[in-house]
Amino acid sequence: MRIAYGVMGYGRGHAMRSLSVLPALAQEHEITVFTAGDAYEVLAPRFPTVRIPMIGYRYNSRGGHSLPRTLGENLGPMADLMLRGPGMEGVEREFRDRGIQLVISDSEAWTHRAAQRLKLPRISFDHVGIIAWCKPHFPADLYLAGLRDGLGYRALMGQPERILISSFYPAEPLHAGTRIVGPMLRDEVLRAGAVSRGSEPKNFLLAYFNKGEHQYRPHIDRALRLLDCPVVVYGTPNRGKSDNIEFRAPSNEWFINDLAHCRGVLSTAGNQLIGEAIHFGKPVLAMPEDAFEQRLNAHMIERMGVGMRGSLATLTPSDIDRFLGNESYYRSHMHEHPRDGRAEAIETLHRYIGELVRQPRPSKTRLGRRRPAGVKPSQA
Numbered sequence: 001m002r003i004a005y006g007v008m009g010y011g012r013g014h015a016m017r018s019l020s021v022l023p024a025l026a027q028e029h030e031i032t033v034f035t036a037g038d039a040y041e042v043l044a045p046r047f048p049t050v051r052i053p054m055i056g057y058r059y060n061s062r063g064g065h066s067l068p069r070t071l072g073e074n075l076g077p078m079a080d081l082m083l084r085g086p087g088m089e090g091v092e093r094e095f096r097d098r099g100i101q102l103v104i105s106d107s108e109a110w111t112h113r114a115a116q117r118l119k120l121p122r123i124s125f126d127h128v129g130i131i132a133w134c135k136p137h138f139p140a141d142l143y144l145a146g147l148r149d150g151l152g153y154r155a156l157m158g159q160p161e162r163i164l165i166s167s168f169y170p171a172e173p174l175h176a177g178t179r180i181v182g183p184m185l186r187d188e189v190l191r192a193g194a195v196s197r198g199s200e201p202k203n204f205l206l207a208y209f210n211k212g213e214h215q216y217r218p219h220i221d222r223a224l225r226l227l228d229c230p231v232v233v234y235g236t237p238n239r240g241k242s243d244n245i246e247f248r249a250p251s252n253e254w255f256i257n258d259l260a261h262c263r264g265v266l267s268t269a270g271n272q273l274i275g276e277a278i279h280f281g282k283p284v285l286a287m288p289e290d291a292f293e294q295r296l297n298a299h300m301i302e303r304m305g306v307g308m309r310g311s312l313a314t315l316t317p318s319d320i321d322r323f324l325g326n327e328s329y330y331r332s333h334m335h336e337h338p339r340d341g342r343a344e345a346i347e348t349l350h351r352y353i354g355e356l357v358r359q360p361r362p363s364k365t366r367l368g369r370r371r372p373a374g375v376k377p378s379q380a
Contacts, residue, residue: 001029001353004100005047006111009037010056011210012250013272014106014126017166020184021125022047024346025104029353032098034091034111050094052110053077053087057289059214064313065290081109084117092118102356104349105157112157121356122160123349127271128153128293133163133178134171139299142292149292162352166341168275169300179348182341183275188252190340192260193280199261201282204230205324206262208255210270210289212236215312221245226317229324231266232258264327266320268312269294269301278306279338283330285323287312305333 005022008014015038025031026047033047036054043049055077058069080087091114094100103115107126115122124133131138131146132153138146163178165171171180185193207224209215212235224231224245231245234255238247248254256276259265265277269288274297277284284307288294301307307330310319 001357002099002101003029003031003353004095004098004103004111004115005031005033006052006103006105006108007033007035007039007043008107008126009035009039009054011270012038012042013210013270014108015039015042016186016272017127017184018043018106019046020186020342021346021349025349028350032094032100034094034108050091052091052108053080055081055109057211057291059211062313063215063217081113088113095120102353105160107157109156112160116158121162122158123162123164123352123356124157124160125164125166125345125349127166129157129163129165129178130167130171130180131293131296132157133165133175134173134180137171138296142295142299145292146296161356164345164348164352166271166275166345168271168278168297168337168339169304181344181348182339183279184272184342184345185276185279185340186256186342188256189276189279192256201263202261204232204258204262205320206258206265206267206282207231207233208265208267208273209233209235210268215268215289217312220312220315223315223317223320227320229263232262234258264324264330265307266310266323269297271297274301278334279340281331281334281338283307283323283327285310285320287315304337306330306337 005018007018022031031047033043033049034052035043035049036052037056040049040051055074057065058073060066079085088110091110095114095118100120102121103111104123104125105111107128112122132150136146165180166184167180168183173180216236225243227244233245233247236247239249240247259276259282260280262282264283266285267273269286274284284301286298286301286307287310288298298309302309308323
């Protein structure tokens with residue numbers, strides 16, 4: 001089966017989730033990844049990968065999202081997406097040339113729309129879909145924003161044939177065709193968990209920023225330097241040791257090792273990292289970006305009792321001290337929540353692929369090449 005796997009390129013979380021299932025899918029299918037940005041740098045060395053356009057946030061001088069810049073600099077990509085510009089035509093051409101038969105998309109709009117135009121079956125596999133394809137589970141102050149973003153997500157991605165959602169917290173699907181599984185734990189995470197299980201955490205805090213070149217502001221640097229424990233920081237352009245802080249370059253191996261042995265995590269509020277932190281039993285001080293999904297994630301961390309919410313704009317040393325002072329309380333709730341959803345996700349994806357392969361599809365002559373010799377359901 002020739003499958004296009006679309007991955008949203010903003011940040012590294014989408015790429016990390018995809019890495020947990022791509023090797024298993026690639027054993028049975030011919031996979032081509034379509035992505036951009038940070039995800040391209042992660043996935044291109046490992047899989048056949050096509051670079052595509054991307055929509056993403058832009059930042060102001062205070063490290064927050066800039067609405068004017070975000071709107072202005074995304075006008076071109078949005079026009080390309082909605083009006084079938086050169087980027088959209090390029091994705092469709094790649095689909096035809098590669099004889100793509102099915103699309104799996106992790107919050108990636110170009111592959112969703114190309115599949116829709118070419119009448120290819122689609123599987124949505126991400127976390128953001130939890131706001132669109134599950135019953136509203138939003139706190140009062142986020143309720144209207146959640147409904148708005150759910151509508152926007154459905155408008156952008158369309159209605160896929162199958163929906164799979166990975167989440168560190170549970171939710172109730174709106175329809176029977178939607179399935180929710182736990183966090184996607186990569187092999188490296190599981191190996192590190194086996195090695196660190198039962199050992200006492202070391203006395204250092206792990207800090208991660210998904211766009212640290214913008215988010216790591218002077219007040220955050222000051223708050224970390226005033227702590228009486230070491231801090232290991234990922235996601236900024238800085239490198240080397242300075243006072244109690246060690247700035248490290250991106251590295252899956254080192255990051256997972258640090259995550260497995262730290263006393264707690266201070267980070268933006270991405271679903272993938274939170275799921276891995278809970279797996280290791282690490283309390284999380286979540287500082288969400290000004291985006292609904294991350295704000296909801298931070299709310300759920302507090303609701304589950306495994307961490308607290310903070311603010312990228314106003315973080316103080318007392319916020320971190322209060323977080324660290326409640327370590328025991330947060331750790332006491334960890335055993336209620338850890339869950340590895342990868343095996344369930346892989347089984348579900350294989351089943352979905354088999355179901356969609358068995359359904360009648362348009363002749364591949366419409367895609368510029370002949371239909372391949374019979375693909376049996378058991379091959380999916």
